[in-house]
Amino acid sequence: MKQRWVIKIGSALLTNEGRGLDKQAIKGWVEQMATLQQRNIELVLVSSGAVAEGMTRLKWTQRPSELYKLQAAAAVGQMGMIQTYESFFQQHSLHTAQILLTHDDLVNRQRYLNARSTLQSLINLKVIPVVNENDTVTTEEIRFGDNDTLASLVANLIEADTLVILTDQQGLYEQDPRLNPTAKLITEGKADDPSLLAMAGDTGGKLGRGGMLTKLKAAKLAARSGTTTILASGKMENVLLQIADNKPVGTLLKSVQEPLAARKQWLASHLKMQGKLYLDKGAVKVLCNSGKSLLAIGVTKIAGKFERGEMVACISPNGQEIARGLVNYNFMETRKILGQPSNQITNILGYIDEPELIHRDNLVLV
Numbered sequence: 001m002k003q004r005w006v007i008k009i010g011s012a013l014l015t016n017e018g019r020g021l022d023k024q025a026i027k028g029w030v031e032q033m034a035t036l037q038q039r040n041i042e043l044v045l046v047s048s049g050a051v052a053e054g055m056t057r058l059k060w061t062q063r064p065s066e067l068y069k070l071q072a073a074a075a076v077g078q079m080g081m082i083q084t085y086e087s088f089f090q091q092h093s094l095h096t097a098q099i100l101l102t103h104d105d106l107v108n109r110q111r112y113l114n115a116r117s118t119l120q121s122l123i124n125l126k127v128i129p130v131v132n133e134n135d136t137v138t139t140e141e142i143r144f145g146d147n148d149t150l151a152s153l154v155a156n157l158i159e160a161d162t163l164v165i166l167t168d169q170q171g172l173y174e175q176d177p178r179l180n181p182t183a184k185l186i187t188e189g190k191a192d193d194p195s196l197l198a199m200a201g202d203t204g205g206k207l208g209r210g211g212m213l214t215k216l217k218a219a220k221l222a223a224r225s226g227t228t229t230i231l232a233s234g235k236m237e238n239v240l241l242q243i244a245d246n247k248p249v250g251t252l253l254k255s256v257q258e259p260l261a262a263r264k265q266w267l268a269s270h271l272k273m274q275g276k277l278y279l280d281k282g283a284v285k286v287l288c289n290s291g292k293s294l295l296a297i298g299v300t301k302i303a304g305k306f307e308r309g310e311m312v313a314c315i316s317p318n319g320q321e322i323a324r325g326l327v328n329y330n331f332m333e334t335r336k337i338l339g340q341p342s343n344q345i346t347n348i349l350g351y352i353d354e355p356e357l358i359h360r361d362n363l364v365l366v
Helices: 023-038 050-057 067-090 103-107 109-124 147-158 194-199 212-225 239-244 262-268 281-290 331-337 342-349
Strands: 003-009 041-047 096-101 128-133 162-167 188-190 228-233 251-254 275-279 299-303 311-315 321-326 363-365
Touching: 003 023, 003 147, 023 041, 023 067, 023 239, 041 067, 041 109, 041 147, 050 067, 067 096, 067 128, 096 109, 103 109, 109 128, 109 147, 109 262, 128 147, 147 162, 147 212, 147 262, 162 212, 162 239, 194 212, 212 228, 212 251, 212 262, 228 239, 262 321, 262 363, 275 281, 281 321, 281 363, 299 331, 331 342
Parallel strands: 003 041, 003 162, 041 128, 096 128, 162 228, 188 251, 275 311
Antiparallel strands: 228 251, 275 299, 311 321, 321 363
C-alpha cells in the first residue's frame, strides 16, 4: 500500500558548521529518499538552509536581525540549495520542483487549493517537491515562523501518513541532553500530550528558528489530518530507511484524532485571525459538545475590524481560543446583533445574510 511522507530537514543538519551546505550529508539523504520512492513511498521534502547558504555565499558570519537582509540571504541561498538537491536527485533519475509558500497561500482558499493541486500533480509525476517558505517576500506578520510549522501544514495539505522531522538530536528527551547527558529519550507519545510541551526547550540554533518546542507544536498540527510524526536524528546512519523498516528510531508522536475534512484542515491552518468573538458558557458547550453552528446569541463581545468571510477566533470566558471560523457578518453588523436570537437579525439590520454567525461547516475546534 502506498504511503505518503513529508520529510523536513533543519538548518543545523544541512549546513557545515556555518561553511555552507553539507553536500555530503545531503547526498546521503537523497540516496535514502530515492530508495524510499522505489518502495512506493511518495515524498515531499521541506528543506531549511536557504538563509544559512546565503549567509555563507555573502560571507556573513552572524545571522542578521534586519528582515531585508534575511530576505536577501534567502534569495541568494535558494539558488545553491535547489541546485544541490537537483544535481543529487538527477543521479537517481529523479526530478525535483521548487515550491515556495507564504502563509497567505494557505489561508486564501483558492491559493490553498492551487497549492494542493500542484503538489498532488508533482507527486503523481514522481517528482520530488522541495518546499520552503518564501522568505524573500514574507514579513513577520504573515510568516509561518519556522519550517517545522510549514512542514506540518504541508502534511495537512497533502494528507500525509507520516511527517519525519530530522534534527540534530536523537528525539525528544525528558530534559535537554546538552545540559543533562543522562536525560532519558522519550520513544513514543501522543501528539497532543501537553506534558510533552513542558519537557521541550524553545531555543533554536544559531542558524535556525525552531527548537524542540516548535517540533512538538508541528506534530500537534500534523495530527489534525491523521499524520504521525517522528522526530529523529538526521545524523543517524540510514535514518529514513530505518524508519521505513519500522525500526525504533527517535520519538514517535501518534495522532489520536480523526482526520479533519479537507476544508476543516484549511480552516485550522490559518495562523492570522482578523478578529475575536467572545462567547458565553452556553455557546462554548454547544460548539464543543454538539458540533453546532455559532449563533449571535452566544456572543458577549467582539474585538477587531473584520469583514464578512474573514477568519475570526472564538474565545471562551476564561480567555482560551476554542474554535475559529469564517464569520457571516462584518464587525459592525456583529456588534449590533451579538447577544440576540437569530429571528431578530432582520429587525435589527433590516436584512439577514445567514441565521448563524459562523456556520458549522466553516468552523473548526482548536
